[in-house]
Amino acid sequence: MDGNREMDSAHQVPKDVDEETVNALGALSKALETTERARGHLYGFHQLTGTADFELGEAARLLREAGHDEQAARVERELVGRNVIPGHWTFQIVEAYNATYYRPFAEMEGDIVGELAAGRDHLLEARLKTARRTHRHPHHTATPPPPER
Numbered sequence: 001m002d003g004n005r006e007m008d009s010a011h012q013v014p015k016d017v018d019e020e021t022v023n024a025l026g027a028l029s030k031a032l033e034t035t036e037r038a039r040g041h042l043y044g045f046h047q048l049t050g051t052a053d054f055e056l057g058e059a060a061r062l063l064r065e066a067g068h069d070e071q072a073a074r075v076e077r078e079l080v081g082r083n084v085i086p087g088h089w090t091f092q093i094v095e096a097y098n099a100t101y102y103r104p105f106a107e108m109e110g111d112i113v114g115e116l117a118a119g120r121d122h123l124l125e126a127r128l129k130t131a132r133r134t135h136r137h138p139h140h141t142a143t144p145p146p147p148e149r
Contacts, residue, residue, distance in 0.1 A: 008143045011126035014118050021116055026124025032109045039102055046090035056080050 006012075013022055056079050063072035084090055110119075117123055133140035 006142055007126045007130060010120060011122060012120070013123050013127070014120065017117055017123070022123050022127065025113060025117055028109055028112060029122065029124070032105060035102060035105055039097065042094055042097055046094050049084060049090045053080060053082075 056075055060072040060075040060080065063069075063075065085093070088096075113119055113121060130142065133142070
């Protein structure tokens with residue numbers, strides 16, 4: 001195979017897969033990628049909220065050192081360690097999202113790609129790469145260079 005002209009076998013569309021199926025699998029993959037981004041934002045929310053909770057503890061300490069015991073106690077009592085929604089800290093929201101939505105979505109996408117395209121991911125993107133790259137250009141090769149020995 002000429003590495004500058006063809007995709008590797010892992011990204012070749014199987015002979016029995018039509019264009020409509022490639023497009024449908026591309027849409028399914030894009031939806032999963034969007035979910036991956038949403039999940040990343042959820043983890044960001046989780047980490048930022050946890051950081052804010054520790055910062056609240058520091059604020060309470062500083063209020064106390066400044067002689068504001070009542071306000072420090074109020075921050076500690078009302079905000080430090082507070083649930084972000086009833087009964088939940090952010091880790092529980094992440095766990096529920098992963099169990100209820102993300103994992104079933106990722107498993108189904110994998111199953112469908114396995115059933116319809118012999119497990120070959122990113123067929124639509126591979127076709128786009130073939131169509132959009134400049135053939136014979138050293139920075140537009142179809143595949144990575146072979147490993148050095």
